[in-house]
């Protein structure tokens with residue numbers, strides 16, 4: 001831990017990135033309190049990773065990677081447990097971008113269908129509209145693998161007749 | 167694909183990690199999305215959860231390894247006492263019964279692992295504050311760290327005394343390194359917190375000037391306070 005994040009360094013990272021982590025977690029999870037739980041978990045993981053973050057050429061890709069992991073874990077454990085798929089996210093959905101709500105519903109279905117890697121890629125593609133190059137950067141897999149997974153995910157979404165209009 | 171900016175690119179613009187790409191100037195849709203994300207980020211920053219979560223994250227950094235695991239599993243922390251070396255976390259757990267029998271109002275610190283009362287603590291110990299104001303009604307508890315910094319410990323987010331009988335859950339803390347002193351003021355009517363904090367800070371500063379521990383003298387009498395109780399809690403340097 002000697003080269004880990006110092007308190008002020010961690011506080012600075014939190015100051016800068018926590019609001020966008022919250023925003024994205026809110027999009028993926030739908031509930032504000034869940035989103036704050038995710039923020040905490042994301043920063044705890046940054047803390048555990050120590051100084052790794054400093055070496056990132058594009059810090060937001062790192063933030064995306066960790067946030068995706070954390071949120072999908074939360075989503076999956078919830079999807080396994082409860083929540084009828086079509087359940088609207090209550091009053092909280094009011095005023096939200098309908099595309100986001102739609103993407104989240106898709107994600108809920110896919111969370112039961114896909115393995116971790118495919119779900120991660122599906123999220124970055126359908127929900128976050130990342131380009132293939134960006135997905136490669138975030139997930140750290142080869143272009144070829146990402147391409148193959150994307151194809152698989154699109155096919156599955158079409159089969160489920162869930163692919164959002166783009 | 168559309169050529170619109172991805173969430174990754176938009177988030178980078180929100181945190182100003184990247185300069186705006188040319189597309190942005192020509193696309194009303196992306197501009198609107200960016201505006202919405204900026205607005206949401208601004209709202210998140212001023213939400214109370216923003217500060218609470220920051221406190222929990224920083225407490226996690228300060229806490230020794232065993233306490234970190236516990237901290238992670240707790241959802242709502244009360245934002246205080248970080249500077250003092252304590253992370254306050256409200257958990258749905260009762261302190262052990264039969265804390266102790268003693269005359270007069272007092273405050274005690276109960277270690278959750280074994281129920282030890284007012285025992286010397288180690289970093290990582292989880293403790294609850296047991297408040298017994300009888301025969302008075304209200305309590306106001308401050309904590310002073312070894313450096314003489316005084317913080318209102320309970321009520322955590324108040325500006326005056328609280329009524330311990332109204333407590334739903336006991337105030338719970340994770341101990342981090344450094345001795346501390348608790349000062350409780352009991353009264354029949356709520357006391358404002360600031361005079362108490364000031365009285366303690368003045369004495370702590372005086373003690374520091376004499377190079378004595380921060381509890382070298384009791385605080386000046388506090389107007390309205392019926393009873394003052396002090397508890398010094400040593401914390402060993404290793405977990």
Ligand SMILES: [Zn+2]
Nearest residue numbers: 170171193196
């Ligand atoms: Zn656009």
